[in-house]
Amino acid sequence: MRRPTVSGCAAALPRLTLLAALAVWLLSVSALPVPAQAQAGGEEAGVQVIRVTAEKFEFKPEKIVLTKGKPVVLELISLDRVHGFRCPGLGIRVDVAPNKVTRVPLTPDKAGSFPFVCDVFCGDGHDEMSGVIEVKE
């Protein structure tokens, strides 16, 4: 099994780049009207980007808070093997692979609580690999 990517890549990056990335990340999350610990990623042309990682056997963040009518982009990446990301209530279904960022543009058109789940069997603990998207009015 490959155990690659994000951490490995990050270790190889020059230290400065890392610091710069961290600074950009801190700026972007501090400007957001949502809890910082639940939202990371950044902002592109006014659209919030939310980075979601998948690894055996959890999503981070587990709870994603969005606002109805406000466009965002989910950036999904796996830290170990292929997982799935399925959120039936919002009509999302994608594979989440290592070494690859899967972008899901999303403008929630209804408020509510929408569970998501890993739908690619990934081992012991797969059955509990899930989270929720909370959409506020």
Add this chain to the structure above:
Amino acid sequence: MNTMDRRGFLKVAGVGGALLLTYPGSGALAAAAGAGKGFSFVQFADTHVGYANPPVNPDASASLQKGVDWVNAMTPQPDFVVFTGDLTHTTDDPQERRRRLTEFKRIAGGLKPKAVYFLPGEHDAGLDWGEAYKEILGKTHYMFQHKGVHFLVIDNVSDPAASVGEAQLAWIAAELARIPKADPLVVLTHRPLFDLYPEWDWATKDADKVLALLEPHTNVTVLYGHIHQEHHHQSGHIGQHAGMSTAYLLPAPGSVPKKAPVPWDAAAPYKGMGLRIVQDDVAKPTPEFTEKPLAGM
């Protein structure tokens, strides 16, 4: 209760925990000439050999053995036994996976009825596309007949993304083309062939394609597992019925924020665990079920 004669069966079928179901819409019965050829079989679901989690079930093999012993004491004996997947609990270790499948096979080998049919769950086959399963237990999809009733075994788990897949769909289409449309047909599989609750991964991705192939057949019953509880659903004229696990109970769909096994209840051991007796007859459009709790065994 250790033995069960026919009268006992009928009595059991009428009381708590048990359920008898009949469905409308049978139309003309095929093979009425086969009347009187009734038979019974037993469905085990989600036996999860290798699962050992004291707060939930300290020993899944022991629960399976309890079910096997009970079946062995049935009078009359069922004609055969089916296991609808998650025979073992998953492991990343290919050697341990083989050990668990072999352990399962050993326990199932202790069944008195010698006709025993298996199919995989994602715990058995989802991490290696069924490789170990096929080595130890054989094919993951196949067809068999019993006293005029057709049984179609479908694999919706070897693909970790839970698709039946185009190759198997083509095989199903070819098999079904050989069967008269009104003949009774029982489908055995692991996952529901409908979106029961995809929020908990209780679905099969291409279930619609399977149902489209089954649609022209007038007497179809689907028996499956995966959700670790009894559940009944109609997809048009096709009844889909999940049976209890012998290993652990899962909560009702969407009833709790996070899907997790229901803890072992010392005051009510084996609560929600069990197996199913199916009474079938070529002259009847659909089988009848008795859900048998392990607790009463």
